[in-house]
Amino acid sequence: MKVSGPAIKFGKNIDTDVILPGKYLVLVDPYDLAKHALEGLDPDFPDKAKKGVIIVGGKNFGCGSSREQAPLALKYSGVKCVVAETFARIFFRNAINIGLPVIECKGISAAVDEGDELSVDFEAGTVQNLSKGKSFQVAKLPPFILEILSDGGLIENLRRRMKK
């Protein structure tokens, strides 16, 4: 599985309340959630993400609440993948479970400027900054997690496995 797109950069400890404020948790349509993605930091984010982007985050991306609406809002706003130094664990699992690819890459923040074209290869475990000609080898996700991602999320993965 590979994804590519321009980078949008955020800092460290990006929490789920700025990714999706609590007052929107009553919304059920993921496209409605997407309208408020990262509203706490950049009200124009949904517009910028529309074309399909890769978020580059610092350490502890997605800290805070267990709200799955946070990765959902990102996914449906057009985010193809989040690359961060480290992730908060619940956000990391939630993203995989809803089919939003996430990968840890130490040193990524310093190696990327806003708008750089990135490419991530999950099987190979590589993150490339095509604009700057830099490449990172990262820890690969375990095969069963790659399977969940390539199925499009945990529910699709379970449906397939339960049919067997």
Next chain:
Amino acid sequence: MNITEKILAKASGKTTVQPGEIVDANVDTIMIHDLTGPLAVEAFKKIGTEKVWNNKKVVVILDHQVPAESIKAAELHKTMRQFAKDQQLRIYDVGRGGVCHQVMPEKGHVVPGTVIVGADSHTCTYGAFGAFATGIGSTEAAAVMATGKIWLKVPVAIRINVDGKFGKYITPKDLVLNIIGKLGVDGAIYKSAEFTGRTIREMSIAGRMTICNMAVEMGAKNGIVEPDETTRKFLQDRVKTLPDFAALGSDKDSTYEQTVAFNVAELEPQVACPSSVDNVKPISEIGDVPVDQAFIGSCTNGRMEDLRLAAQIMKGKKVKDGVRALVIPASMEVYKRALTEGLTETFTEAGAMVCGPACGPCLGGHIGLLAAEETCVSTSNRNFIGRMGSKEANVYLASPATVAASAVTGKITDPRTLEAKQ
């Protein structure tokens, strides 16, 4: 093995586990609430299984937007009630329960040595009883409801050893803020935080809950305290059969990545300033911070001993003009006891508003939201941008004693400087 490893080994049918190992664990109990539950129900229906794996092990609690403040919330509640009815699940509805993390142990759903997952990040609170408890998302909750299993990476553990006696008006909340301030919001990321030492052994269940509750604020997978007589006292009339506590405890030769020592003897009240939980300062360094709202409640600090402490400070005093004080008991059990003990009267006499058990302003969804430029001093657990309403509002986190004192003076105040009437 340490206590967390022992629980995960047992839950996955192994004699031993190593940090970093991925295990397929059997889940003992799962909790979903009104904001994470509807997504879980939708995902559960998509999986295509008709019934949950065990209807005695799934608990539904309505606590975030209760009573429903909008038609949207009412619809979500309706979904949850219907699901509970169809699946014959235990549901704690409006007026019957309260904040999920208070209701779970009160109603006997938390058993030491078990694996509990909840679709809420503060599920780690149940570590106070020696359970392995961690937060998950809605889709994962659906998968657990269908299969009764979850994959978990055995976490590396850090030990937080606490010594010393708390001074007057210094509380476990001050301790946990001090710990998070020192270790940082990712100081325990992916790890197990095991709280040990004499101060923890002498600490009440409520205090242990406050500390384990906030383990997630430093990124921890779980917070945990070995169960003991204090645990037994709280649970014996609530849980049918308790396991052997001695076998559960961490072995003497357990390995920890790190042991960090804290001493509360000289600790002064701690405050987490906007907008990060690790932006913690001792109250003497806070300066002059006027407040518009003071909130006492939440899964972190809405228990009897929190309310007693706040009432002790507010008794015979008035909430400062221009300040609104909200007191929200964490459960119906706490609510009733607060009434019986006269605390509700103390608060209302002081000019505070006592609301029904719910999450309240903590997550900015319902009741007590903040306008731009307003400041709230709160006993809750997060002070992120926009957490409690406007993203131009400021939230300071502190103990019930500090919040009560601040409500009276109108600015963030060291409770030790107010003369308390007994």
